[in-house]
Amino acid sequence: MRAINRLLNLTARLFAAREMGILLVLIVMCLVLSFTTEGFAQVENLLLVARQFSMFATMGVGMTMVIVTGGIDLSVGSVLALAGCAAAKCMLWLGPYAGGEIAAVAGILAGLGAGLVCGVASGLIVAAVRIPPFIVTLGMMSITRGLVYVITRGWPITGLPPAFFFLGQGRLWIVPVPVVSMFIVAAVGAVFLSRTRVGRSIYAVGGNEEASRLSGINVGYVKFFVYSTCGLLAGLAGVTTASHLSSAQPSSGLTNELDVIAAVIVGGTSLMGGSGTVLGTLIGAALMGVLRNGLVLLGVSANWQLIPIGIVIVVAVIFDQFRQMRRGRVQA
Amino acid sequence: MKKTLGVLSLLAASVAVLSVTGCWKPSETKQVFALVPKSVGHIYWAAAEKGMHAAAQEEGVEGLFMGPETIDVARQITIMEGLIAKRVAGIAIAPNDPTAVVPVINRAVSAGIPVVTFDSDAPESQRLAYVGTVNTAAGKLAGETLAKLINGKGTVAISTGGLGALNLNERVAGFRGAIKAYPAIKEVDIQTNNDDEELATAVAESVLARFPDLTAFFGANAPGAPGAARAAKQSGKVGKLKIVGFDDTPICLQFIKDGVVDATVAQRPYDMGYRCIKILVQARKGVKPESQIIDTGVTVITAATVDQFLGKQDYTP
Numbered sequence: 001m002r003a004i005n006r007l008l009n010l011t012a013r014l015f016a017a018r019e020m021g022i023l024l025v026l027i028v029m030c031l032v033l034s035f036t037t038e039g040f041a042q043v044e045n046l047l048l049v050a051r052q053f054s055m056f057a058t059m060g061v062g063m064t065m066v067i068v069t070g071g072i073d074l075s076v077g078s079v080l081a082l083a084g085c086a087a088a089k090c091m092l093w094l095g096p097y098a099g100g101e102i103a104a105v106a107g108i109l110a111g112l113g114a115g116l117v118c119g120v121a122s123g124l125i126v127a128a129v130r131i132p133p134f135i136v137t138l139g140m141m142s143i144t145r146g147l148v149y150v151i152t153r154g155w156p157i158t159g160l161p162p163a164f165f166f167l168g169q170g171r172l173w174i175v176p177v178p179v180v181s182m183f184i185v186a187a188v189g190a191v192f193l194s195r196t197r198v199g200r201s202i203y204a205v206g207g208n209e210e211a212s213r214l215s216g217i218n219v220g221y222v223k224f225f226v227y228s229t230c231g232l233l234a235g236l237a238g239v240t241t242a243s244h245l246s247s248a249q250p251s252s253g254l255t256n257e258l259d260v261i262a263a264v265i266v267g268g269t270s271l272m273g274g275s276g277t278v279l280g281t282l283i284g285a286a287l288m289g290v291l292r293n294g295l296v297l298l299g300v301s302a303n304w305q306l307i308p309i310g311i312v313i314v315v316a317v318i319f320d321q322f323r324q325m326r327r328g329r330v331q332a
Numbered sequence: 333m334k335k336t337l338g339v340l341s342l343l344a345a346s347v348a349v350l351s352v353t354g355c356w357k358p359s360e361t362k363q364v365f366a367l368v369p370k371s372v373g374h375i376y377w378a379a380a381e382k383g384m385h386a387a388a389q390e391e392g393v394e395g396l397f398m399g400p401e402t403i404d405v406a407r408q409i410t411i412m413e414g415l416i417a418k419r420v421a422g423i424a425i426a427p428n429d430p431t432a433v434v435p436v437i438n439r440a441v442s443a444g445i446p447v448v449t450f451d452s453d454a455p456e457s458q459r460l461a462y463v464g465t466v467n468t469a470a471g472k473l474a475g476e477t478l479a480k481l482i483n484g485k486g487t488v489a490i491s492t493g494g495l496g497a498l499n500l501n502e503r504v505a506g507f508r509g510a511i512k513a514y515p516a517i518k519e520v521d522i523q524t525n526n527d528d529e530e531l532a533t534a535v536a537e538s539v540l541a542r543f544p545d546l547t548a549f550f551g552a553n554a555p556g557a558p559g560a561a562r563a564a565k566q567s568g569k570v571g572k573l574k575i576v577g578f579d580d581t582p583i584c585l586q587f588i589k590d591g592v593v594d595a596t597v598a599q600r601p602y603d604m605g606y607r608c609i610k611i612l613v614q615a616r617k618g619v620k621p622e623s624q625i626i627d628t629g630v631t632v633i634t635a636a637t638v639d640q641f642l643g644k645q646d647y648t649p
Contacts, residue, residue, distance in 0.1 A: 039417035048417070052410045154495030154524045156405075156429055169435070245405055245432040251494065251526070254402050296414030299364060302372040302399045 018268045019280045025316050026287045029294065037297040045293070047176060053289025054182040055080075055237040059260045060267070060281040061189040062119075062230030067264055068193075068206045069226050070273025071126060071133035075140035076234040076260055077253035079118045082144045083238025087111030088157035088248035091164060100163035107164055111239035112232060118144055119231015123224035133227075141257070148250050157248040168243030178240050182282075185233065190278040202226060206273030263288050266316045287316065362394040363421035365612050367605060368411060369399040370426045370452070370494070371527060375581055376554045376601050377426075380450070383605030384424075391613045396420065403494045403527050405429045412436040416443055422612030424463070424605075426451040430498040433457065446615035450604045452499035461621040463608050463628060464499065465599045470578075470630045471503035471552070474597045475510025477632055478548055478576040481594055485516040486547025489539045491560060493527040493553035503552045503578070520546070525555050532559025540567050551577035558583045561592040580633055580641055588638045598641070600628045 033040040040046075059076050066073045091107035098106070118140060125136045170177045193199040204212040205222045213219045242248045267284030269276025291312055295305045367384045369377035381397045388395035398415065400407035405428045415423055416439060423440055427433040427449060437447050437457040446460050453462040478488065488511065492500045504522070511517045521539050525532035532555035540546060540563050549564075551557035557577020561584075564573045570592050577584055580598035587593040607628065611621045633641055 037418070039414075039419060042417060045413075045417035048413045052413070156432075156496040158431060241406060245409075245429070246435075247429065247432055249405050249429065249432070249496065251402070251404055251428070251496075252406065254404055292410065293414050293417070296398060296411055297418045299394075299396050299398075299418070301397045302369075303397070306401065 018275075019277060019283055021319055022266060022268055022280060022283050022287065022316060025319060026283055026290065029287065029290055033290070033294045033297065037294070039297045040294065043174070047174060047179070049289050049293045050179045050182075050286075051176040052293070053263075053285045054176070054178040055240055056256070056259050056263050056288065057182050057282050057285035058178075058185050058240075059230070059234050059237050059256070060263045060285050061185050061278055062226070062233035063260050063264045064189070064267070064269055064276050064278055064281045065193065065202055065226040066133070066230050067261075067269050067271060068202050068273055068276045069223055070206045070209070071223065071226070072137065072261070072271075073122065073227060073230045074134065074137040074257050075118065075122060075144055076230065076237075077256035078141045078144035078148065079115050079231055079234035080238040080241060080253035080256060081148045081248075081250060082118065082151075083111040083115040083235035084242035084248040084252055085148055085151045085157060085250075086114035087164075087239045087242055088160055089151065091160050092157065095159075095161065100161035103161045104164035104167075107160075108167065108239050111242070112235045115235015115238060116228060116232045119228040119234070120224075122231065123227030126227055127220040127224040137227075152248070152250045154250055156250065158246070160242070160246060160248075164243050165246055166243070168240045168245070178244070181236070181240065185236070186278050186282050193278060198222065198225060203274060206275070208274075259288060260285075262313050266313055284316075287312070362392070363613075363616070364394045364396050364418070365422045365609050366396040366398050366415050366420045366424070367450075367608065368408065368415070368423060368425040369397075370408070370428050370497070371403045372397075372399045372401065374527065374529075374554060376579055379601040380426075380605035383602035383607075384609050385605075386602075387606045387609035387613075391609065393421065393609070393613060395609060400428075403428045403497075405432045405496075409433060409436050412440065416440050416445060419443070420445060421616055422446045422448075422609075424448050424450050424608035424612060425454075427454045427498075428494060429496045430454045431456060446612055448608050448611055448615075448621075450608050451599075451601065452497050454498070460615055461611060461624050461626055463604050463611065463626045465630055466625070466627045467499045467502035468506040468509075470597055470599070471506025471508075472510045473506075473630065473632060474503070474550060474552075474576050474578065475507040477595050477597070478507075478550055478574065479511055479514050479517060481574045481576065482517070482547050484514040487518050487520045487543060487545070488548045488550060489520055489543065489546055490522040490550045490552060491525050491532055491535060491539075491556035492522065492551075493525060493555070495524050500552050507550055507552070525553070525559060527553060527555060529555045529558065532556055533562045534559075536560040536563035537566060540564070540569065540573075546573060548574040548576070551575065554579035554581050554584070557593045557596060558587060561587040564592060580631075582642075585633065585638055585642045588633065588635055589642060591635060595632055595634045598631045598633050600630070603628045 087107040087110050090110035091103045094103040122140050126133050172180050201217045201222050205219050241252055263285035264281045267280030384395040398411050408428050433454050434457040440447050441458040448461045449459045450463045523535045525535050536559045549560035557575050560575045564570050575593045577596040584596050
């Protein structure tokens with residue numbers, strides 16, 4: 001009985017929090033689509049939609065941390081592509097020497113490593129030098145995309161070992177593997193941000209950097225940490241995408257950074273820093289994914305689609321801000 | 333406690349409604365056939381869209397134009413998955429990558445949705461047919477046209493689109509095959525313009541800066557030749573730099589009329605869109621297409637013939 005009470009309390013706390021507004025928007029959208037289209041409310045479609053936004057949500061976890069510190073990471077889309085290429089090249093190189101499974105694991109580690117290296121580089125520069133993260137990650141975006149073109153010469157990298165495809169194309173029971181990994185990453189991220197000292201210092205740095213520095217928080221380390229994590233998660237998204245497409249595409253991740261940032265902001269994270277949750281980002285990513293799926297199901301011509309996407313982003317944020325103001329919360 | 337119960341019951345109600353409405357099927361008035369280009373925003377695809385709508389109107393069905401914002405493979409697959417969920421009557425797709433789309437095309441076919449490819453093929457998939465230009469032959473034609481223009485001697489640079497696209501690579505291969513017969517012609521560079529007009533111009537300008545004595549430019553996709561034309565005008569090379577391109581976009585034709593571009597190999601995207609719908613409608617009735625490769629043909633347009641085509645193509649959306 002006490003366990004049930006605690007579960008209910010946890011639920012209440014979660015849902016009474018800032019995410020309720022955006023969750024309501026998502027629920028309404030799903031209901032509307034269920035009534036107006038016959039394809040939306042099918043299990044297979046919903047599972048695929050979840051897979052479609054899973055990588056945006058995964059990168060969103062890292063992006064949430066970065067934005068909470070008051071920064072931003074524009075390089076995630078390009079790091080995604082670079083990680084895919086690194087994984088592919090590693091697997092092709094190992095191919096003749098090792099079995100499929102070993103090559104696949106090595107490739108995944110190589111891709112994660114590539115993402116981590118990019119994140120670490122961004123993190124070091126942001127932490128050590130007083131250049132705005134916008135500029136640093138803009139430069140990183142260009143460098144990594146350039147590396148992708150150099151490595152691939154524009155061609156997709158194919159001929160990857162089939163053992164690798166499970167990560168992006170496999171299912172655990174009926175659930176696509178990327179959806180499972182998204183939930184794992186989100187859970188770890190959420191617990192980390194709310195329960196650990198480093199996690200809480202991320203909020204402190206974003207809320208008031210000078211005050212947190214004076215109270216003994218190693219601001220430089222916190223910033224270094226969030227960008228490294230963001231890079232690592234972009235690396236995970238990169239290898240998952242390459243696995244899904246059975247190839248490393250040089251055009252992968254193009255404009256993805258905008259979708260990830262949109263998911264994070266729609267999810268209630270403030271661009272000023274200091275507040276935001278992983279759950280909110282998850283809902284934000286789901287909202288964008290459902291919206292795109294809805295536009296296809298409703299037969300909205302491709303030429304028109306970007307407009308409702310932009311409108312929904314603005315409306316969702318306005319609705320959420322309105323809710324925050326009514327509850328008397330301070331705008332962080 | 334009341335708040336929690338309220339929230340939980342709202343969630344439960346939503347789930348219940350969702351599952352119930354999943355069984356509700358509104359009556360479909362017309363069959364919907366979808367056309368999925370490589371990306372939206374270029375008038376080449378607008379022509380295909382127009383052809384699609386014309387055929388759809390004749391057949392009494394509905395045509396749906398649905399493509400990704402950029403030549404992104406993953407986004408194109410996402411759209412295909414949405415169309416399968418929508419249970420459209422047929423799909424025509426111009427794949428950004430010939431192998432990455434194979435699983436989703438096969439899924440559509442298994443779900444009873446006939447699929448054809450157009451403009452660029454995915455030969456390993458279960459697509460019913462490919463409707464478009466036979467690209468190797470078209471590239472060869474472009475190569476021969478260019479070789480004659482430069483009298484079999486000089487340096488050539490190529491501007492192409494998404495490097496993973498099968499159709500463009502076939503064109504480039506055909507082109508290279510043709511100029512191989514001329515040992516005095518040397519290919520010095522190949523660059524991608526990502527199917528984007530702005531990038532095509534920037535890329536051509538960089539190539540000209542690197543090879544100021546370049547003899548000729550081959551644009552393997554629609555933005556290629558106009559990009560080279562703008563670069564040639566910028567550096568005063570009009571007349572000295574020979575340009576052969578692809579597709580008869582109004583911009584390209586105007587450049588031909590102005591003497592900046594020398595020739596273009598015009599495809600027939602309107603025909604592609606038109607014939608795709610016709611084939612899909614027939615496939616829906618159980619009639620297979622007459623062959624797996626349906627060649628929509630090309631026309632070489634030069635300054636001599638450009639007036640017949642200027643202002644007459646189906647590019648007005």
